[in-house]
Ligand code: ADP
């Protein structure tokens with residue numbers, strides 16, 4: 001990028017200098033651009049700021065005034081209170097900070113303060129601030145009290161306090177705004193189409209809004225930028241993938257699809273129908289399909305996937321489905337066989353544990369094409385499996401497979417098939433778009449009719465005996481139960497129950513008549529599989545477990561999911577665990593056990609009262625914050641989204657994605673003069689992202 005005034009080191013801005021520059025650097029501000037992006041953390045609307053004269057006892061108020069006098073007052077109980085008298089044109093009030101005598105050194109007479117808190121009665125009106133901000137230093141504070149209608153306060157530090165930031169902005173903002181255009185990439189067309197202000201305007205509104213509405217418009221513009229560049233890199237990665245691997249134009253004859261519709265004992269839900277149309281469109285176009293099918297447990301993803309596989313098969317190609325574990329692969333193979341038997345279509349199972357002979361036969365039929373549908377584990381990609389002509393690969397439970405593995409499967413000729421990823425972890429559409437912007441998204445947001453919802457309840461540890469009695473009564477009726485713990489082993493660091501220890505206790509003291517099993521992540525996968533098989537076969541009544549059981553296992557006879565230390569789990573994880581029961585025709589129960597008075601209770605109540613996985617996911621996003629969720633995924637090195645808020649900016653994300661994809665479709669390498677500014681941003685600010693996606 002060419003030198004821009006925005007690159008000017010912070011030291012050379014008015015009112016900074018070399019000494020303060022170091023302090024600014026510690027706040028993350030090294031040049032003029034950083035300063036412009038240093039967003040206020042709080043806006044106070046003057047219409048919500050009360051005049052001091054109008055403050056009444058009992059009000060929760062924000063006020064602005066100048067310190068007229070101040071001092072530390074000792075109390076009889078030894079507490080020292082800092083007090084100041086604040087004054088504006090309408091009157092005076094005492095402001096008190098009990099236990100903070102050191103403020104006496106920080107605040108001076110003449111400083112202008114913004115304070116918010118409750119007005120109490122204490123020898124007259126007294127305000128005890130929850131928060132205070134020094135708006136101006138010293139006697140020329142008139143300007144803060146009179147300037148504008150919105151009071152802005154910044155994230156500050158000990159070395160760069162609020163009033164310094166404010167004064168540096170006062171001295172430099174007008175000039176910096178004239179530089180902002182150097183970074184502009186949004187064209188007049190985009191401005192009009194998406195209702196975006198220019199950068200110059202956005203920064204003016206960010207730092208000196210006349211209304212809260214202006215501040216919000218500024219935030220949205222800068223949020224759009226973040227989301228646009230996120231999507232742009234993903235759009236390029238997506239285009240690369242498609243360009244190197246032209247799509248298959250699958251031919252739909254209905255030879256198999258129609259008979260399946262007729263053979264199924266149910267009608268597809270509206271959501272399944274919509275997802276299928278999206279999938280058929282992708283598959284019959286010349287573009288390669290790269291789609292994620294997302295839906296809660298039980299929404300009927302497998303049925304959708306089977307139709308997609310049949311489209312490939314009736315057009316003359318093979319199809320395969322890849323599952324994360326052997327047991328899941330076997331379950332899928334059985335379920336899919338059941339659906340396809342009436343059609344006379346066979347399903348071949350390929351896992352690591354086949355006998356040498358079965359394996360040789362399977363491989364043979366896969367490569368000579370006599371097998372049309374294959375279900376397996378990652379044995380499908382790791383081993384030397386040669387498909388004759390593979391049309392589609394369906395990948396179940398995407399989080400267990402990396403992006404690379406997703407792309408690794410191909411047929412004998414090296415042709416890469418269409419890809420459909422099925423995920424049973426519902427996440428809000430915006431989060432999905434941010435994380436998987438290189439995939440298209442189909443959502444199954446609707447349950448087939450007639451499902452019996454799982455009853456969720458909260459129990460305190462005081463009631464454990466009663467809970468065990470309940471588990472016993474379910475088992476007496478022939479059902480099975482899971483009991484989940486947050487830890488495998490006892491830990492010295494945290495005082496939590498562990499699966500191993502509790503397994504000992506439960507099997508020797510609590511469930512004496514019942515058969516108790518244990519499964520956790522430290523077991524080798526063959527051991528895990530064998531325990532799971534016993535549970536599936538009904539040879540275990542109570543399965544003591546950790547979260548290893550959260551993925552996909554289908555045991556319709558299990559009717560109780562008991563989760564100990566429920567507060568230790570994220571809501572989405574709890575939902576995933578809850579999805580392990582309620583798969584049969586019997587009423588099922590999810591019981592969350594916590595300590596009495598546990599502070600996470602509010603969160604758990606939300607979970608108890610919400611059965612929709614997408615709603616649970618939104619609550620999880622709200623509670624945990626997007627940084628946590630974005631950070632744990634493949635964008636580990638991405639800067640957090642600072643302006644964009646995935647809970648509210650879904651519309652912006654949709655705009656950003658369609659714009660990014662349109663630009664990349666028209667000018668893949670961003671070579672045209674129109675896109676020079678975009679390219680400059682990518683190379684300057686988003687270089688690491690290009691590397692991550694292998695686009696650079
Ligand atoms: P998922 O893979 O999303 O967890 P499945 O595809 O395994 O869900 O479907 C769960 C159960 O619901 C299966 O028994 C399936 O036969 C049944 N099912 C799927 N679609 C429908 C539908 N539209 N109406 C009724 N039952 C359905």
Ligand code: MG
Nearest residue numbers: 247248283285
């Ligand atoms: Mg296609």
